[in-house]
Amino acid sequence: SQKIEQNSEALNIQEGKTATLTCNYTNYSPAYLQWYRQDPGRGPVFLLLIRENEKEKRKERLKVTFDTTLKQSLFHITASQPADSATYLCAFSSNTGKLIFGQGTTLQVKP
Amino acid sequence: GAGVSQTPSNKVTEKGKYVELRCDPISGHTALYWYRQSLGQGPEFLIYFQGTGAADDSGLPNDRFFAVRPEGSVSTLKIQRTERGDSAVYLCASSSLELDTQYFGPGTRLTVL
Numbered sequence: 230s231q232k233i234e235q236n237s238e239a240l241n242i243q244e245g246k247t248a249t250l251t252c253n254y255t256n257y258s259p260a261y262l263q264w265y266r267q268d269p270g271r272g273p274v275f276l277l278l279i280r281e282n283e284k285e286k287r288k289e290r291l292k293v294t295f296d297t298t299l300k301q302s303l304f305h306i307t308a309s310q311p312a313d314s315a316t317y318l319c320a321f322s323s324n325t326g327k328l329i330f331g332q333g334t335t336l337q338v339k340p
Numbered sequence: 341g342a343g344v345s346q347t348p349s350n351k352v353t354e355k356g357k358y359v360e361l362r363c364d365p366i367s368g369h370t371a372l373y374w375y376r377q378s379l380g381q382g383p384e385f386l387i388y389f390q391g392t393g394a395a396d397d398s399g400l401p402n403d404r405f406f407a408v409r410p411e412g413s414v415s416t417l418k419i420q421r422t423e424r425g426d427s428a429v430y431l432c433a434s435s436s437l438e439l440d441t442q443y444f445g446p447g448t449r450l451t452v453l
Contacts, residue, residue: 237380272344272431272444273383318382326371326435327396328442330382 231257235319235331243339248306250334252319255300257329259321262295264304267316267333276317277304309338342366344445346432352451353422361417361448365434372415373442374407375431383431389415422452 232255242248252262261280265273279286279295279302286293292305306313316335320328345364353359365372371390375383385399389409397407404422409415419426429449433442 233382235382270446272433272446274444275441278441320382325388325396326373326440326442327385327388327399328373328375328383329385330375332380332382 231255231329233257233319233321233329233331235317235334237332237334239335239337241337241339242309244309244311246309248309248313248336248338250304250317250319250336252302252304252331253300254321257300257321258297259329261322262293262302263320263322263328264291264293264302265318265320265330267318273318306336309336311338311340314338344432344434344443346430346445346448348448349446350449350451352453354453355422355424357422357452359419359422359450361419361430361450363415363417363432363434363445365413365415365432366436366443367413369434369436369443370412371435371437371440371442372409373433373435374415374417375433377429377431377447386417419450422450424452426450427452 234253263278264276267273277293294303316333318333320330347362374386377383387397392412404420407417429447431447433444435442
């Protein structure tokens with residue numbers, strides 16, 4: 230069956246460092262991969278989308294890579310700040326718009 | 341402009357009761373999605389509307405769950421004979437086109453006692 234895995238353990242890093250989050254998938258060939266941020270008690274907020282024919286996408290301090298051979302996406306936050314502390318979700322979509330989410334990784338940036 | 345709104349924000353009900361959860365999408369968005377999120381998990385797809393019709397309801401767990409969008413705007417998720425396992429946060433999202441960015445509401449936290 231289709232499976233999407235994110236590191237369930239929380240990631241704790243020091244302010245100013247680069248945070249790297251991992252998303253792996255099996256038995257799936259997604260057309261798009263998306264990353265969302267979710268704060269407690271709130272709905273997910275869209276951050277970045279990368280297509281299957283793209284290797285890398287950047288937006289300000291954020292960078293996403295997509296390796297269809299490894300079946301993996303990496304999400305980087307450079308120069309991390311305490312305000313970046315949240316849960317980050319990866320999601321795959323086919324051509325219908327339906328999103329399949331991973332379980333999310335909680336990031337804690339310490340000042 | 342206004343984002344996606346969901347009401348109520350919290351709903352506590354007893355096992356066996358019927359509940360309705362409402363979603364107001366962003367004005368003009370034709371696609372509307374319902375997801376369910378349990379604690380410590382990512383959102384799980386339930387159903388997707390394009391306009392008034394359900395384009396994909398493959399995520400509805402059983403026939404106790406039903407959703408409507410009669411005028412292509414507001415949607416209602418209906419759960420009959422609620423069970424304790426239905427307790428979760430129910431999220432609604434909308435997008436202007438089928439493959440566009442989805443904008444999520446704050447969710448309705450459903451607790452079945």
